[in-house]
Amino acid sequence: MPLELFNTLSGKIEVLAPEGGPALRMYACGPTVYDYGHIGNFRTFLHLDVLRRFLKQLGYPVNHVMNITDVDDKIIRNALAANLSIGEYTAKFEKAFFEDLDSLEIERPEHLPRATAHIPEMVALIEQLAEKGFAYQAEDGSWYFRIAKDPDYGKLAKKDFDGIEDGARVDVDEYDKDHARDFALWKAVKAGADGTEEHHWATALGPGRPGWHIECSAMATGLLGEAIDLHAGGEDLMFPHHENEIAQSESASGKTFVRHWMHVRFLLVEGRKMSKSEGNFYTLRDLLLKGYRASAIRYLLISVPYRHQLNFTFDGLKQATNAIERLRTFYQRLLKGSWPEGTNAELAEQIGGAGAKYTAELSNDLNTANACAAIFIMVTAVNSAVEAGTLYREQAEAALGVLALFDGVFAVLEDKDAELTRTALAWAEREGRLNEADPSTVATLALPDEAIAGLIEERAKAKKQRNFARADAIRNDLLSKGILLKDGAAGTEWTRK
């Protein structure tokens, strides 16, 4: 079954398939490592993770490039203020970014190029553009892209730049910025107020640093070639960033740069745009310290399809936690139970249908919401069969197979949450930010597993002696510390609430 994905460029849903090789070549705009990543950033990266995991499930190898922007105005400014080199400054946040990817079970792209490691390619690309008349140097030494020379400019953002077209017929001076919309390819070095020069590279273009857009064009073509299958990013990047990438890359190569463009929509927080001034700005680490689980964050951000705006709320996070609990309980039940031989034809059909629906829904423009629905329908059907005593080994295995398919993309069934939260707490301690942590989360995690096991054993003895008062006291005490007990046929199990 082919994957059909909305293409921003054509405005239509189209089949996404690799061309000119077995692997799908995709490029995604990565983070600018000047601070910790926020949940809005991760919504985009999570949906790209869904895409790449699903592509692999469909049998397409993926060659995925995600750039690390490790030089820009903010980085230069912040590094200067912290009295660090830009490399020293960005190393910390780059490391944090990778840790966050791991926490959210986001697979590493095949290539993670740093902008600062590809300056020569950027310079070469600008020189190529200059040769063809698309780039020019302004009086201050900066290089700009001449939009007036590119009749296709605006095709992605669906913008009509009439005024710019007119400008093309006007004679322009080579050394002034021709038009207000012309964007920087290379920014000439500037001296600060105190006379010190900011970070720069000495190149054939003159001393300076690359513009943001050229970075992606150079690294995408350098690693994937001049014509790639898919390019993705947040919706805000559509214009001007992606439009400019197209302009640069296609003007230089004369080829179609990208066949398929994917844009992930923004999330709102409590119904409002997330922003520092609104006070609703959250990094992944903020949420982990508040006691929310990494798995719930992943699930919540993924479960709403990428082309819809998602309203992120703390209530929603709690709901996601509970939904995952249901799935995990079900998963463990299938895994640990022993099921008799036999066949339940109706159930077998339901399970097969769920698997097919799951794949069909993701194939339909990555409809993650409906893919989840298919799984939950199966969960209910199988649980019903368990209650009725009509679940057999064959169907249990089939259901586990469908779950494995689901988890290959959603990746929430294995419970690593307590460990991840512990890691976040350790980080907060090192950073002197432990005061931001939720006290009850700290208390729950402070209780070692062995202590819990001991109390459960004591409770089991009490129960055997029909001393229910003592047994219930232990259970309530653990509950108040966030530990939930479940008595089952095979003994007592526990989970952190």
Next chain:
RNA sequence: GCACCGAUGGCGAAGUGGUUAACGCGCUGGUCUGCAAAACCAGUACUCAUGGGUUCAAAUCCCAUUCGGUGCUCCA
């Protein structure tokens, strides 16, 4: 201001012309249990922001209004 996107139950959300409007969470009652938890069963929007219109038929198409978001400037 201009352009584009969206508004579905208590909450999140699927659904873009035609059965009883998915699914998850929550809530209510029941089954099970020493009691719980889990699980199951039943119930939980006669209705899809508001007002018009098109159609045999609209949550789905058109127009207007209100609200939210995005782009036009750094932004996932």
